[in-house]
Amino acid sequence: MNKLPIFYGIIPARYGSMRFQGKPLARILGKPMFWHVYERARKCPELSQIVLATDDERIASSAKSLNVPVVMTRNDHISGTDRVLEAAEKLCVPENAVVVNIQGDEPTLEPAMLSELVQPFESPGIHVTTLARKIHPKEAENSDLVKVVFAKDHKALYFSRSPVPASRNGKEDELYGHIGLYAFRMKILRQFVILGPSRLEAVEKLEQLRLLENGIPIHVVITKHRTISVDRSEDIKTVNKILQGIDRLSKAFSQYFILCKCLGNRPITVFGRLCRISSIIFSTAGSSSRLTEPKIIKYVSGAIIVSRGFVVLYRPSVL
Numbered sequence: 001m002n003k004l005p006i007f008y009g010i011i012p013a014r015y016g017s018m019r020f021q022g023k024p025l026a027r028i029l030g031k032p033m034f035w036h037v038y039e040r041a042r043k044c045p046e047l048s049q050i051v052l053a054t055d056d057e058r059i060a061s062s063a064k065s066l067n068v069p070v071v072m073t074r075n076d077h078i079s080g081t082d083r084v085l086e087a088a089e090k091l092c093v094p095e096n097a098v099v100v101n102i103q104g105d106e107p108t109l110e111p112a113m114l115s116e117l118v119q120p121f122e123s124p125g126i127h128v129t130t131l132a133r134k135i136h137p138k139e140a141e142n143s144d145l146v147k148v149v150f151a152k153d154h155k156a157l158y159f160s161r162s163p164v165p166a167s168r169n170g171k172e173d174e175l176y177g178h179i180g181l182y183a184f185r186m187k188i189l190r191q192f193v194i195l196g197p198s199r200l201e202a203v204e205k206l207e208q209l210r211l212l213e214n215g216i217p218i219h220v221v222i223t224k225h226r227t228i229s230v231d232r233s234e235d236i237k238t239v240n241k242i243l244q245g246i247d248r249l250s251k252a253f254s255q256y257f258i259l260c261k262c263l264g265n266r267p268i269t270v271f272g273r274l275c276r277i278s279s280i281i282f283s284t285a286g287s288s289s290r291l292t293e294p295k296i297i298k299y300v301s302g303a304i305i306v307s308r309g310f311v312v313l314y315r316p317s318v319l
Contacts, residue, residue: 004118004119004122005096006096007183008051008091008093008097008098009047010050010051010053010088010101011034011037011041011050011104012080012081015058016056022058024105025059029244031066034052037103037104041111043111050102051091053070054070055075056075071086081184081193082193084099085193088186098186099185100183101182101184105229105230106180106181106230110227113225117129117182120219126219128182128217129182129183129218130179130181130218131178132150132223133222137163141163144161145178146178147159147161147177148164148177148220154219154222158209158212179223182208191216192211
């Protein structure tokens with residue numbers, strides 16, 4: 001098995017945005033959005049270094065006050081990836097390293113998604129990776145959600161804001177939504193910027209098409225994790241609710257730390273798959289009543305809320 005390269009995480013953050021001016025500084029639970037992205041990315045064990053890359057002094061000043069490493073970049077970049085390259089060069093990232101472009105508008109990012117993103121680099125033939133998840137046909141109608149189609153070997157065939165593939169016979173095929181996280185070998189990152197915008201990139205307003213048009217393969221990793229990106233100011237309300245829920249679970253964990261044996265070796269069905277609970281179960285109400293018939297009520301970012309107020313933090317292993 002080949003050794004994994006060194007991974008550097010870079011979070012591009014610009015103040016100017018047509019849809020949401022000052023987005024990186026939007027307050028979520030009392031902290032700017034970029035801080036939440038940075039803190040979640042820090043939990044990925046594969047990343048050796050993580051920095052914020054910005055062209056705005058307001059963002060840089062806020063980052064420094066929160067002890068978030070920041071690199072100042074030019075203000076004339078046409079894409080976030082161009083900004084990522086400048087930051088990588090200022091950090092003197094080695095040519096054989098991999099740079100992870102972490103979108104600055106993903107405050108609900110699951111650290112495990114970054115781990116999934118970089119694992120394919122065990123193979124020297126992998127040059128660029130990105131993530132996708134299975135979506136419902138109704139979701140595919142949303143032009144803000146980019147769709148991706150890929151080959152059997154998981155090489156991307158096309159990305160589009162339109163629903164693809166389009167069904168001509170009325171039968172629903174599997175649809176995949178793209179998650180805007182990328183990992184590049186440093187050499188390919190340089191090449192991406194040198195190539196400049198491509199025809200399809202300009203049509204779809206999707207910079208990843210620049211790679212496909214120039215014959216550079218993108219390996220698509222399928223994830224079961226979901227993340228909510230902030231595209232408009234109204235998205236902040238939704239993200240606040242999600243992170244408040246996670247925060248409440250964390251506080252409950254510290255307040256009601258109890259080990260429950262009733263599910264320790266019993267199977268439980270998680271989204272139709274039999275799994276074994278392999279971590280700690282606690283109750284937000286401090287109850288220790290026996291849970292004989294576990295019933296999943298809701299899934300919240302790495303936790304299952306089950307009947308009788310129990311919350312299960314778990315890492316399931318398929319039976």
